[in-house]
Amino acid sequence: xxxxxxxxxxxxxxxxxxxxxxxxxxxxxxxxxxxxxxxxxxxxxxxxxxxxxxxxxxxxxxxxxxxxxxxxxxxxxxxxxxxxxxxxxxxxxxxxxxxxxxxxxxxxxxxxxxxxxxxxxxxxxxxxxxxxxxxxxxxxxxxxxxxxxxxxxxxxxxxxxxxxxxxxxxxxxxxxxxxxxxxxxxxxxxxxxxxxxxxxxxxxxxxxxxxxxxxxxxxxxxxxxxxxxxxxxxxxxxxxxxxxxxxxxxxxxxxxxxxxxxxx
Amino acid sequence: xxxxxxxxxxxxxxxxxxxxxxxxxxxxxxxxxxxxxxxxxxxxxxxxxxxxxxxxxxxxxxxxxxxxxxxxxxxxxxxxxxxxxxxxxxxxxxxxxxxxxxxxxxxxxxxxxxxxxxxxxxxxxxxxxxxxxxxxxxxxxxxxxxxxxxxxxxxxxxxxxxxxxxxxxxxxxxxxxxxxxxxxxxxxxxxxxxxxxxxxxxxxxxxxxxxxxxxxxxxxxxxxxxxxxxxxxxxxxx
Numbered sequence: 001x002x003x004x005x006x007x008x009x010x011x012x013x014x015x016x017x018x019x020x021x022x023x024x025x026x027x028x029x030x031x032x033x034x035x036x037x038x039x040x041x042x043x044x045x046x047x048x049x050x051x052x053x054x055x056x057x058x059x060x061x062x063x064x065x066x067x068x069x070x071x072x073x074x075x076x077x078x079x080x081x082x083x084x085x086x087x088x089x090x091x092x093x094x095x096x097x098x099x100x101x102x103x104x105x106x107x108x109x110x111x112x113x114x115x116x117x118x119x120x121x122x123x124x125x126x127x128x129x130x131x132x133x134x135x136x137x138x139x140x141x142x143x144x145x146x147x148x149x150x151x152x153x154x155x156x157x158x159x160x161x162x163x164x165x166x167x168x169x170x171x172x173x174x175x176x177x178x179x180x181x182x183x184x185x186x187x188x189x190x191x192x193x194x195x196x197x198x199x200x201x202x203x204x205x206x207x208x209x210x211x212x213x214x215x216x217x218x219x220x221x222x223x224x225x226x227x228x229x230x231x232x233x234x235x236x237x238x239x240x241x242x243x244x245x246x247x248x249x250x251x252x253x254x255x256x257x258x259x260x261x262x263x264x
Numbered sequence: 265x266x267x268x269x270x271x272x273x274x275x276x277x278x279x280x281x282x283x284x285x286x287x288x289x290x291x292x293x294x295x296x297x298x299x300x301x302x303x304x305x306x307x308x309x310x311x312x313x314x315x316x317x318x319x320x321x322x323x324x325x326x327x328x329x330x331x332x333x334x335x336x337x338x339x340x341x342x343x344x345x346x347x348x349x350x351x352x353x354x355x356x357x358x359x360x361x362x363x364x365x366x367x368x369x370x371x372x373x374x375x376x377x378x379x380x381x382x383x384x385x386x387x388x389x390x391x392x393x394x395x396x397x398x399x400x401x402x403x404x405x406x407x408x409x410x411x412x413x414x415x416x417x418x419x420x421x422x423x424x425x426x427x428x429x430x431x432x433x434x435x436x437x438x439x440x441x442x443x444x445x446x447x448x449x450x451x452x453x454x455x456x457x458x459x460x461x462x463x464x465x466x467x468x469x470x471x472x473x474x475x476x477x478x479x480x481x482x483x484x485x486x487x488x489x490x491x492x493x494x495x496x497x498x499x500x501x502x
Contacts, residue, residue, distance in 0.1 A: 030355055145373050152368035155355055156413070158346040162316050163369035163420065164339030206356050210400060215356040 001235055010121040010188065010231055010241070013129050016136040017185040017197070018227035022205075022219035023143055024177045025198030029206075030154035031174070036073060037195025039088040040179050043069030043095035044191040048116045049102030058116060059128075062191065063183030069095060070179035074172050119190035119242035121234055132184045139177050139184075146173060151212060188227070190242035197223060200249035207256040222252045265293040267330065268424050268456040269315050274324035276310055284310045286479050288324070294423065297450045297457045299487075301464040302477035311477055312428055312460045316342065329423070340369050343417030343455075345410070345427040359404070359412045360397040363387050366419030387415040390452075391445060407438025411445070418449070425449070426458045431466055439466040446470065 001007050028036055047065025051058030069091050076087035103109060115123050124132075143150070153160045153170050161167045178198065185194040205218035230245030237244070269292040276285040285307045292298050302308045313319045314326050317333035326333040329341065343366075357365075366387065367380045376384075388394045391411040401409055410430055417425060427446075431439045443466035450457055450470070459467050464474060468487045476483040476490075483490060 148365065148368045148376075149372040151357075151361070152365040155357065155362060155365050156346055156416070158318075159344050159413075159417070160368065161318065162339065162342055162344040162426075163366075164337075165369050165372065209356050210358070211398075212355070212357045212361045 009124040014227040018224035021197040022201040022223035029202045039092040041191045045099035049099045052106040052108040066179035070175035074175045118240040193242035196246040204253040204256040207260040270327040274321045299459045299464045299471040306478040340420045341423045343422030343425045366416035387418040391415045406434040424456045443467040
């Protein structure tokens with residue numbers, strides 16, 4: 001399997017995605033915004049459609065749309081114009097509706113679109129890997145630098161605001177990192193399933209972790225494991241990798257839930 | 265004595281809604297232990313948010329340590345315990361990790377240094393949580409979780425400690441223990457304490473002043489002068 005270049009590229013890109021998605025997802029889960037990735041993913045779908053319509057790379061238009069969607073959700077939340085779940089719903093449905101209209105207008109309802117929605121192990125190129133590596137590692141560095149402040153906001157947002165931390169900026173950073181994660185992951189996992197890779201490993205880790213740090217560490221391990229197992233199954237079973245990666249994540253969740261139950 | 269908090273002729277309403285607070289004058293000197301009580305919807309949480317600079321008064325002025333509360337710069341002088349429903353008591357954090365988050369505003373990036381660790385250990389000792397520092401927050405009782413978050417508030421060495429409904433979801437024995445802990449912190453640290461709650465029985469013996477809010481300040485004085493009718497009937501000391 002690893003004799004094939006496209007599989008080596010898929011595994012390299014997948015490893016970055018497997019680390020990045022749960023690291024960002026940890027903060028979404030702690031803020032009870034687990035579904036934000038789904039909302040942004042649907043906006044990214046509109047971005048893919050816009051790319052087809054305008055004749056430019058859908059990767060970049062999807063990334064731009066995801067960043068705009070994340071900014072919109074955070075803007076609605078911060079100004080209390082809509083509660084968190086309502087802000088998500090507005091962005092979610094507008095994104096999917098816009099995507100359907102644009103993709104129909106572009107006449108692009110085809111197999112290539114399917115690879116953006118659910119991922120494909122054949123589509124990662126060398127230049128894709130460079131972009132994924134640069135953006136992914138950059139996002140991880142931002143997370144590492146701001147870790148304590150982000151944890152403080154996750155634990156007690158009002159307390160962090162009173163203490164003088166720039167809470168709207170930190171919330172914006174997490175939303176933007178979520179959008180970035182969706183942008184860099186769409187070739188491997190697909191924009192409709194990447195949100196699951198951000199959330200499932202974290203929920204699984206919380207079952208067996210003993211601290212915040214161990215939760216983050218285990219989330220990353222489980223994310224990586226899900227991607228590696230999912231890509232392998234995808235290759236041998238000729239299935240879209242998005243589905244196999246997320247089902248591998250579900251299996252990890254079931255395993256840690258069993259461990260938790262046995263401990264009681 | 266210099267003032268920690270000053271509200272001068274403050275009115276407040278949310279948007280075009282009805283008045284929540286009307287003509288509120290309140291002065292809290294540094295080192296005082298004050299309970300702010302009143303019925304739900306009476307405006308005490310709004311008063312607290314104004315005091316912390318989180319809301320702008322419709323009329324009047326709010327000062328923290330002599331500066332306008334909205335633009336008050338030295339915010340690490342304020343230790344704040346938010347309502348239980350707003351804090352991450354179910355987060356997979358240990359007690360020590362929660363308290364370390366209390367240093368985030370002083371050390372937002374980079375590794376914690378020796379003085380940060382010393383402040384964390386001191387805060388854990390002060391609230392009697394040192395033995396439980398490695399335990400996951402979610403495995404502790406409501407009273408122990410409150411102590412962990414008080415330690416978090418203390419970790420930045422605040423001059424003003426503000427607690428919003430700290431007894432919600434905490435049994436009566438733990439409420440009494442909380443009252444005694446705040447009394448001891450007040451005695452030992454000389455910190456100004458604002459205790460905002462619809463129940464004040466846990467601290468009635470310890471506070472120097474009780475302020476009752478029902479859109480206006482309807483009582484401001486020592487608890488001993490409070491008419492018997494208004495004493496907190498919901499609290500029976502364990």
